Amino acid sequence: MSERIRILAVDDSQSTLEVLKRNLESNGYEVFTALRVAEALSLLDSLDIDLVITDYRMPQATGLDLIRHVRDNYPDTEIMMITGYPSIPGAVEAIKDGAGEYLPKPFTAEELLTVVERIVQRLLQRRVLGSPDTPPDNFGIIGNSPEMDLVFQRIGKASSTDANVLISGDSGTGKELVARAVHYNSDRRSAPFVPVNCTAIPDSLLESELFGHVKGAFTGAKDARAGFFEIAAGGSIFLDEIGDASPNMQAKLLRVIQSKEYCKVGSSHVHTVDTRIIAATHKDLKRLVAEGSFREDLFYRINVVDIAVPSLNERGDDILVLISHFMGKFAEAMNRAVPSLTDEALQAFRHYSWPGNVRELENLVQRLVVIVDHDPIEITDLPESMRFILSSEGGVDRSLADVEKEHISNVLAMTRNNKTRAAEILGINRKTLREKLKRMGLE
Ligand SMILES: Nc1ncnc2c1ncn2[C@@H]1O[C@H](COP(=O)(O)OP(=O)(O)OP(=O)(O)O)[C@@H](O)[C@H]1O
Ligand SMILES: [Mg+2]
Structure with a gap:
């Protein structure tokens, strides 16, 4: 709380920046400036900025692009737009986009400070109260249960190292979301995250898909083609459904992971691998190893950090948080008010077994938001299988x-x-x- 409010001012005019800096600093704010959007992005990345003040018109990227970037990546950062053309469509769009506040040019020091102070009040209030509708930023993954805390801890650990990661969990539990969180929180975040579905590649194309081929490598290879490892250079490869990889694929993967080298099909030039492996499976890989259908050596290579994603019904009250998150998301997309649930309907959500986990919950909430046109949503709006579970609930003092x-x-x-x-x-x-x-x- 005692920390000073940090403001980033972005404008392609040095003199405007100086005016902003002088006025804001004399009122106790810490001010950083950027003449270009690219510069602003790197400052945002390295500093905890509370408020971004940006001009609408700028070369390269517009203030609008910057606003979108801030909205998507720094949800806690406030935005204020300055523009000389209050009536231009872009400004309206920006406000709709969540630009927050905007200030028409030219402005007096007093006008500037009035708007900034309004924003700062809001910031401080949010810090004191905590924000009820923005849950703690856990890589965009929703959940507060102790079970998910473990997952968040593991994601944090995995992100800070370069070790290979194995993510396990039932279908629809969010394995891909976890994989993306590991990548986008690691030092590799600015290089690609490349998903590869291990079940989808026929053995005949395997080598060329993974490592690429040179022109004329085989009949039909009219052009050269980059493989997944080349595309993911500097980034991460996401080997999804690794438990279903064919023996041939397992062998190829093991070799490239061990040697950290590969050749393209049709060439003997050796390329060095600089890619982190993040693998996921809904199968019990240890059992597959015991049964002999998954290579033990490959298992140990990928299972350096393991992240077990719990099924939805192991997450306690997270289900309520997820319902409210998805309700909000789909209501907004449909441009309607967020519907509520009757107690009875809520009980049915809680007692259902969710075989399809978070994906099933997300789909159901979406369907309800689209289909149900009354509020609150009642138990009779829910699928029969969910109502049935509830109606068989009862006390324990019955014969x-x-x-x-x-x-x-x-x-x-x-x-x-x-x-x-x-x-x-x-x-x-x-x-x-x-x-x-x-x-x-x-x-
Ligand atoms: N904790 C969560 N918070 C918000 N959304 C989630 C969460 N977990 C999963 N989802 C959403 O649920 C859907 C399924 O997630 P995802 O595709 O990551 O699951 P998966 O484990 O890879 O499933 P499968 O095994 O079927 O491939 C996605 O739309 C994802 O955004
Ligand atoms: Mg998946």
Whole structure:
């Protein structure tokens, strides 16, 4: 809190920058200046900037590009736009884009300070209160549970080293998101992140896809082609579904990881590899190794830092945070108000088993935001499989007969009274079901 507010002023006119600097510094702010957008970007990257003041018109990139960049990469940084043309469409667009405040040129020192102070008030307030709708910045991955904390710690560790990483977790848990977080928080962030789906490459093309080929390397190789390792030079390769890599691919990967060298198809020139490997799988690689379908030597090469992503139902209240995150995201995209959920609907979300994990939750929320036109969203708006789980909930002080009766009526309701289907689900024959119904007075 005692830290001074840091302002970055960006303008292609040195004299405007000087005016800004003088006025703001004399009011206690720490001021940095940049004449070009590129310079601004590197300052943003290296300093904790609280507020960016930018001109609209600049050579190379416009103030608008800069604003977008700040919005996307520094969500806590405030933005103020200065423009000599308040009526130009770009300025309006900028405000819609979340530019925050804008100040028309020419301005007096007093006008400048009024706007800046308004922004600073907002900043300070947010620092004191904490922001309820911007959760702690965990690489853009939503979650506060202790289980996810472990994941965040591992991402932090993996980002600060150059070691190979193996990410495991069920389908839809966010493995790719984790892989991107590792890359974009590492020193390799300015070089490419190159996803490779290990199941999708036929063995015949494998070598050329991974390492590239020279012109005329084989029939049909009319042009030279860069391989994944070349494209990812300086960056990271994301080997997705590594558990499904063919034996041939496993062998090729092992060789390139061990030797850190490769040749393009059709050439004997040796290239050095400068790429970090981030691999992911929904399979249990250790078991595959034990069964003999995954090479143990390759496993140890990639499993230097391992990150296990928990399934959604292991994350406790994260489900609530995720619901609210996705509701907000899709409501905004649809340009409608964020809908709420009845308690009952919320309970159903909590008790459902989420076999498709976060992806399933995200898809469901999206569908609800698109389809449901009333507020709040009710339990009857949810898919039947979710309602069913909830209705079989009950206290623990009930007799077996009571629970059985309720369960049978739920199954009948779900099958719309189809007794054959209900008996199937209950694992009893139709005759037994009929007898039970009679005894319970449900016929
Ligand atoms: N913690 C999270 N916060 C926000 N969004 C998430 C989170 N986890 C996953 N998602 C979203 O869920 C979807 C699935 O994530 P992702 O593709 O990373 O999963 P995956 O584990 O790679 O799945 P699969 O095994 O099926 O390939 C994506 O749209 C992703 O943005
Ligand atoms: Mg994936």
